Amino acid sequence: MEGSDVELDLQRSVQAVLRELSAPALQSNQGMWRWSLHKKVDRDPAKSPMLVRILLRELEKADSEDHRHVIIPLLHTLMYVLTKATGVPEELYWRSYTLCTQLLTLPAPYCTVALDCAIQLKAETAIPGTLYQRTVIAEQNLRSELYPYQERVLLFVDPELVSASVCSALLLEIQAAQEQQSPESCMRHVVAHALQAALGEACHAGAVHRKLQASSHSDLEHYFHAVVAAVEQGAGEASQGLAGHLERLEETYRLLLGPAADVAERCTGDPLQDQPPGIPLPSPAITFHLWTGQEQLWKELARVLRLPSQLRLSAELEALDLQGLGQARSPGPERSLARESVLSADSGIERDLPPEAEEARAPRSPEPERAALRRQGGVRKRLWPPDGSASGTPGLHRRTGRPGRDWELLPGVARVHTARVLVLGDDRMLGRLARAYLWLRKQESQDFCLTPRLSLQLYYIPVLSSQEPTVSRQPELGELATFLGRADPWYQSTVNTLCPAIHKLAEMPPCLDTSHTVNPFILDAITYYVRMGTQPIYFQIYRVKIFSDLSQEPTEDIFLTELKMKIHEPKPPKEGASPWRRGAAESLGAELSLSYQKALLSHRPREVIISLRATGLVLKAIPTSNTEVLPSNSVLGFPHCPPVAASAMDHTCLNVSVEEVVKSCHLAGRSFSMATNTFRTSSIQVQSQDRRLMTLWLDKDDRHTFRDVVRFEVDPCPEPCSRTPKSKMPWLNPQEQKAMEKTKAMPRPLQMPINTFSGIIQ
Template sequence: MDNIKKCKMEQNSCTEDRIQHVLERCLCDLEFNTPDKQLWNAGLCMNRWCLEELVMRDPNNFPFLLQTILKKTKEVLIQCQYQLVVPLTLLFSSTLLKTPYLHPDVLLEAYSIFHRFLSWPEPYCTSCQHLLNIIHNELRAPGISFQRLVKAEHGISAADQHSKTMMVLLVSPDENISPEIQSVCKQLSASHQSRRDVITTLILQSFQAALGGKIHLQRLRDALQVKQVSELEQLLERVTHCMETAASTADQKSARQSVLQTMERLTLSLIAISGVNYSDRGCAETFSLPFPKCHTSYWENDNFDFLTNIVMKECHLNIPPTCQQDKDDVDVEKEVMDNHSLSTSTSCHSSSFNCYTSATYTSPVTQSKSRKKPKKKSKSLIDLENISLFFKKPISLGTHLKKSHSRQDQFKTASCPLQNPAFPQKHLCIRRRPILSNNESDAPSAEILVRVLVFGRDREAGRLARAYSDLQQKEAKCPRLTKMCKLQFYLVPTKRSSTSMPNRFSQEDSSTDLAQMLGVMDPWYDRSVHSLLSLSSDVLCQPAWNEDNSISEYMVEHLPLMAELVLYYSRHADQPVLVQLYRAELSLAGGGKRSEVFIHSLELGHKAATRGVKAMGAASKRFGINEESEAVPLTLSVAYNKVACSRRSQWTQADLLCTSINVHKASTRAGHLESRPESLWLSVTEIPKKISKKNNTQNSLISNVNVDRVEVCSCKEGDTFAVCLDQDERKFLQSVTRVEVSLCCKPGSSSDWKSFKSLPGQVQALHASYCSMLCLPFISFSTSHT
């Protein structure tokens, strides 16, 4: 007997050492930056699954891991290791979610430690505040986090709880879907557990989280098996009411004591025994989270019309025959003005993609008379501005450089309300800011949360951006979908598509710059999501858990690693990162015009044409694919507004002999994230000299410049070029004569400042709705990092 105890103690000690080691590996080198960082992180990212699998072998491992995390957090607090704060809060919350039973002293210690991070800057204080809210609820109602998550994902609601969470997997149909994506869609889209099994799991988990080892789970499980589903639902409703009431009680001790007493009474009545022998205890069990019900959709059009059908069908709702403006919308402008200060501070710290400042629109830079020294602000304007604007640098946006008088007259007409000499204005500031799309467009009372997980690369992100822009325009006229649900968008990068299709050339697939950009901002996203691209499909398709180490006979089926990634990402990431959208105004050779939206890149010329030709598959053999050096150059007029450190407008115009022009998002590296995140990189493949008669090839020169507005047009009549948006062959346009690229604005806001008129001599205060930048909110684990 002594040998058995000694062997068990040695085994526990060995397991604890392994837990400590794997935890250190999870947090290792989050700021490590080398050329092979992605491959390096691919090995490190596996440690989180190793840690979870190791802990779930024994329910007693959960309290030890939580205490180990707290010990590590104390070191981080003393050494000021900023990059480890958010990962530690996520590791603590995800472990606490599955902990079978925990003594309240551990939670009290955790609350005391993480409370000290509230004085730290963003995003660390926000992440800790979120964790403190979880601990606050768990101290009063043990196991309530598990209960709320499962009920929302499975649509199980009590009388006072109506929240529902839906998951939609969005996949592109025009390419070979990788095996890991096929596995995810197949397993998560199927129904895994019946409603009865889910309710039974919730009841047993609530009893164990409150009473711990005082109950015998097998005896309770046998008692629940003989009950009808309606009886189980009534019992779960009583449990839910008890826990939700306790969570909203101010006094922690009385709230927790009320839950314990209620659970004991329900246990006694459930097993129908007058006196329970608590010494006859069973073993604690670790309850895995039941898989949520998912819907798989394929891209057909760049819109979200399919989401409306899914929401209606899932929630058994009817589409209203008419769309009337909600009464609350009347006071939107008043509410925006009242929350002017709040929105300013929020937009500056919620993401490094949304720190915009006020801008003063000046006269065209082509006129030398307009280049005057900037006037000082009057006291009246200073009194109207928010105090936070004093710490921001001004931006001066220039106008377009045009040779044609018609274009200059058109600009003067558009800017007339601002510069009418009959009504001189000393000061007129127009506030530029990105809208917090997930807060402003979604209804505050929406009870349905729809998580849209986009699988793909920058091409699929571009399709999402166009669908989001289309949704904004439709909802601005007739709010329907956003009145019913709140949308959250997740980006799951995938590997390059297979090029082994018959009769098709090897094609350059789209990049993953947006996922890399999110990884630069959020190391935990880079470690847990983006770095998995380096793993092979065989590894991603393997089960995350060892089949020989089943937790209990009641454990749900095992999922592949890729599916576990999707569930972890969607359940634990909740911070929006706003990514600027861009608009391309296109003029076609036939006289038509077209407006498109992109999020990452716009290719023009030979590179765009090559991508379009390759997309034809077998038909591309007839056209042939030439190298860039063999492309036929075009003489194009290129005008761009250069982004300067002083934030002044520097418009440049030149006629260039070039083959390709590429405009792509600049914020893809760490060095570009701190300044002008909305800017773009303009890359021009220029032909500096004519082709020699003795040599058929031509020299090329690639020039790069940081810009925020670009205009390209053909100089010769009859010359046209091709344009491709976000490396998406479905957005390939030919016979284009002119393209204008600018920041995309919220529908209805881009023209407000042009039509505004004020009284003579009146100073206009800043207005929050003018020139609101349209941003796509991607969900990540944290908003930004330093």
Template sequence: MVDPTAKEDLSSTLDSSLYDDVQTLFKEMKSESCSRKGMLVWNLQRKVEVNPSCSLSIISILVQKLEKKLTKVSKLHEKKTYMSVIPVLHTLYYVVIQSGVTIPKGLYHKAYECLGKLLILPSPYSAVALHTLRSIKMEMTAPGSLYLKRVIAEQNIKSQHFAAREKVFVLADPAVFSVSLEATVRAYLEVSRRLTNTRTMEKSMLFHVLQTGLEMTCQSSRLAQALEVLEDHDVRQYFQNVVETVKQSLQHGPGSRADYLKGLQQIYKDILAASEKDVMNDEQGPVYSTTVPLPEMNFLMWTDEEMLWNLLADFALTSGSNFIKDGKERISRDSGIVKDLEDPDDAVQPPYTAQKTLRERRNAIKSSKSAEKLSLMKEKMKEDVTGNSPLLKEERSHTARVVVLGDDSTLGKLTKAYYVIRKKEAKRNMLTKKLDLQLYYIPVSEAEASASSPDESRLSLASCLERVDPWYSVNVSSLGAAIPTLPELPSVSRKPTELSLYLLDTLCYYLRCGTQPVNLPVYSVKMTRSNSDLASVEELFVSHLEADIPDFRHLKDRQQREPSVRQKKSSMELFGVVLSVNYTKATLSKREVKGEASMTWRVVITSEPAASASGESYLTASFDSLNPAYNTKIETQNISIRTMEQRTLCVCLDKDPRRTYTDVQKIEISPCLDPGCTIRCRYSIGSEQQLPLSKYLDKVMSLPINSFSGVSM
């Protein structure tokens, strides 16, 4: 006979241990290294997976933590106190979805009440609180529904009741990833396929939902045995019944909880009755994991500029044959991506000779839906107001989660690809109405490069995200720092290692909880060549532009070799005006300034996003001279730089040697306009006209990178 006091002592010891873990995790972020904090987050998640029953204690501790923080927030009203709420909210959501046990109504109501009070916080903190509150409400109405919907979407399980589908693309930059590192990361990510058994997926979901909803009335061992002996088609039918029961309960709201539990009870009885003859009472049933399984990770080296567009188009086209139906035009699933999604402006138009064909073409233009033409602008308006883009959520049932691994140059590459997508969608809306594109970024740099030049960080945008969102630093930046040091995974090992689980679990945590975008401003640069025969170049950058004068490099090199030589000697060779500069001050006055730069050998322009700066986004332009006395720095949003005396510039964008331009005489930089905000008026021919409400729209393009907290509005 078990001593009840021994049970209580064990329970109190476990609660005390969990309380210490949570306290250690949520101390000041600077008190521990980010890598250490990241491991603490993962260890807490693993405890819930190994022992689901401990989730009740963790949820209770987290709710108490939220109540304390709510008191502090109501007194101080400081951004720092708002930020401290974010880790608790995401941890609460993740424990709820992973728990696999019935959470008492009283605890749910306590959490719900606390979350409701957090809605007074400014955006995006209130948005995270609202997302967590809705998740709690869903679980209160239909226990197990949060888990069910997530698994159906991530595993692309066919269901007529929940149409959501998701796919994860992990793109690594070949400029950062060596051949050996590529092979190592690929081996770690492919572990997710070995851990996911599609044949038992529906059985696991049945087990999870029935066990969570029916509490003590569900005999877990008996249910596991019954599911094991059922035929696959029977399992499929019971699974669809559970999905339908969940859907009906969510549609009817909180008042339908009793009917929901009755429905689960009936399905449970039917499963036991159908398998009664084949179940042996003395046998132990299989063990079904109640945690959310890992989604499939599609790991690719990002070698082709069109790769992202093709991946998204392929995902959309293979998701259904009725992807695009625009007037009388249809896209076939069989005929190939590139041809199917060819821009209408670039396509070769057939000669229309018959009157009937001309009439059909006129009708096709007339029947085009204005809502589709305006969808990108509507999405932009939503982004400006809420920070999210919930455009046509009921229609965009498919989500493409694109994770980019690399440094600042990789984000520059992503910016160009994202611009191309927006430009194509502005011409002909094909992907936007079907896909919800979510962008994620894990900063990874070459270990050799970071060690050799620590002063020249290639992860400046990652630093910006860390300043905005400390929880990003704890989970994502720590993961990125660990990737270059991953040991080679033994090919003979069938059991996943701790490191592979850490990599996969942390990545999934980022994908599932990183819902708040940080919009990084994008700038366009027009480069005029010194040779009139060469056309000017129009480019984009998101983090960094560096322009130096090749004629003066030898002087800078000589100065670095002989620092004792006085500046006067070299200054004489550079005497006079080198650059002509026109710019607009980044102040309320927006005053235009014309100036000249003497003895300048390099100009470094860096982006300062509004996410990390107070007020608006702006550029910092640093003019470096051989004589430090002539060094200057200005803040602007628009700048034009022209060389004097037939000298030329060498321009490098986003620290990417692949995007270097020579023989440049003039550069003009300004915020990049979003192609989705330029709509051709139907009554104007060959021209573009502003729509009435467009003047209230921020037309500047930005790159939305998902984080845990987003940016305070």
């Protein structure tokens, strides 16, 4: 195929991807165009520069014509190609970097994604092959002192919500792909990619490939560490990093080929032999887990930090690892708490402190609490927040943002472990994940042993079970996935379309022969999502206090998407009964007392108390549409606000729908009808006034059903706080101290982040 035909074919594929974003309802194979585009480059790496030029032209066109909906998908596609490519001219790298810096003038989330791409492009332009090498080392958990960062993808599937055939198909596909990528093959890919990216045409790719295949394990490790050292040292040099980098890689190249290096440079041979073989980007190491309970998440994250392949950086990190993980113990409230003192035992006078040199020579204490403290001006301070808060912008309800900077454990050392937790299922699975997330945060507020060393990233792929008794319930169980698809069109095109493909994979007969090369679409889509999905959307977790007896302590639970309440009906009215029969309205529903905080844009507190007769009530934390407006009328004292888009609400709010029984009187007698009233609130209390009992369903999950309820209260779930004692400030009077303690005692709401490609696009 000639160059013009190849370029035309790639241009058509890119246009198909963009058309899919403009009219997703008209596309029958959503998500396949992006996959096929990447596969074309994987089969023929020489097409990479041509595809990069096409993507840059489309990005410049989208920026000039203000077609913002395609900017983020094009940026992600561009970065994915540049991470794998080896023959891209330096001019295209600089052009890509310049374009990303120009996009920083756009509003969020476009500028946020463009900034991430610009940072990566700057590193790749300085030292070619940096992104590929770091990605493989982290995802495959390869040992490296110069780049110690490790990643692990944990795939959770609940067998109660996802069929056994789907679980088996996913497990077989993951195993088939990972059996073909051993640590030795990954090291070969890193060495070959680094040499080709740096030396370009001067590298005889075929000879390098054959030599690496014939190398022993010890020689292969030697080449691997030499290449990693060359790349990381070049990235760390402020000036002349590329020149020193090329010298080091040329030395490794000649050491690898030996006397054949000079011959290889002059070798013209068969063009097919000289053609560079494609270097794949291995899929990340994925572990498959069946969901058993909320404590399983904590246990699996603890196992990530206890992996024998994890490298200990120093004595300080070794001592820190002993805190909470050095001894095998089961999570629970019976665990002993670490010492929470934040003040040193010395006088704090400068002349009483030992010299810095003497303190540096002093042996480090292996005790966890001493390893977790550092001297600063006579006061020893912890290097992480005492309230157990994890990384991530505090963010408000459904607000997006980049994760916060990692808390430094030691000077110059940040978190080296990343756990990417990917869950499959429907809204019920997300409700169970929210409970596990809250349980994890409670454990961390007591021991705080995972959060300082582990960055937790949450991902979600909706899979609606085809075995549901009612097909009409499937859209109801996928409300959060629908919201994510509206908020992020690239998520809708890439992730939300995987459900039919996963069910088709489960229907196919399993292939037990894993010797042949697999080309898995599902695994490639999952890999693309966990690599490029870096922008979180924060969802508020709500706490529910449930009273079965007002004289006893309530039961507490949480929900993420929905709370549904129904009144126990002793005997429903007969079909065809007279609507104006005396007492019919009184026998339907129950008298409810509602007390709620009205959601106002001004943030001014306004409490509303009303009584009405209703048959049911639904609280939804997810809006039904991005442009959902508040009702313009009010019925029976229900408040209303000016119309405002749900995405513009910058505070937590619940959408409340009440099925009210409306009574009316006329000449023929009394009659009643049903009316649905809606309003927004940040917290609400509901109590039955006429001894009618209520039934609650949380997150549409039958596991979390509560019957015989007389009262329930809903408010944002607070962030779990540690048991750090409050320090007294003698220079404050008692009133000021009490006011300060009250301010500190107000925890912020707990929000669970779910990663997407761009966050919420307005």
